Amino acid sequence: MLMVPAWSDGRTESIAGWAEAPPTGVGEYTVEAVPVAATAPVSGRGDEAVQGGFACRGLLGDAQAGPTVCLSRVNPGLAQFFFDLRWHLAPKSGERVVTGILIRQEDRAEPFQVIAGLDARTATQIDNAGFELIDMDFDGYLDMRLIAGGTAGPNVLYRNWLWLIQEEPFMESPGAR
Known part of the structure; x- marks a missing residue:
């Protein structure tokens, strides 16, 4: 079974556990690799957007720093990230x-993409640190x-x-900034 974030008290939980009450804090990750079925990505026709969702977890309380971890599937034919x-x-x-x-596939421990050098500022009241996944194009x-x-x-200014599709990482779109 795939295990997702290990919380500061040492617990780990499966993705199914994300629907329950939030834990007290996020720690490091533990991943138990599972075989992923080879499936072809599902292509849009250009006239509809993928209606995907994402779930995020962050530190609770008065944390001064830390990760916020979000989980989503970019396309129904791809693994979760x-x-x-x-x-x-x-x-x-x-x-x-x-x-x-840092972006990694659900069954991998190492990220396949790291976006560094950001200075994105939001009020603490904004959910998920201002992060969203939507089909913009x-x-x-x-x-x-x-x-x-x-x-x-x-x-609101966004990055x-x-x-x-051909490259498979996320590429910054300076024109859409």
Whole structure:
């Protein structure tokens, strides 16, 4: 059975355990590899978006830094991915600052993509550190976006990464920034 984040008290739990009450804190990961059936990715026709979801877990309480871990399937024909958002609280502003994202396949311990050097700032009240997975380019694959920072008005600035079918990592889309 695939095990997902090991919590600070030493417990591990299966993905099914994510529906239960949240634990007290996130620790390191443990993964027991499982065979993954070879399935072909499902392609969109260009006129609909994949309606995928994602679930995130983060530290509870007054944590000053830590990971927020999200789980999602980018396409029904692909394995699930873990998105590990690394963040800390800015000392003066109190904003949550996401500094990096590590992305790994559910049955692998090592990330296949590391996005470093981020300085994405959000209020602590914003869910999932401002992280979302949505199909922005209507290709049938979920893309990733992260709130880059607040503005004085109602607009929100995002950093966007598109899943490129041929490349298979997420590629930042500077034009959609």
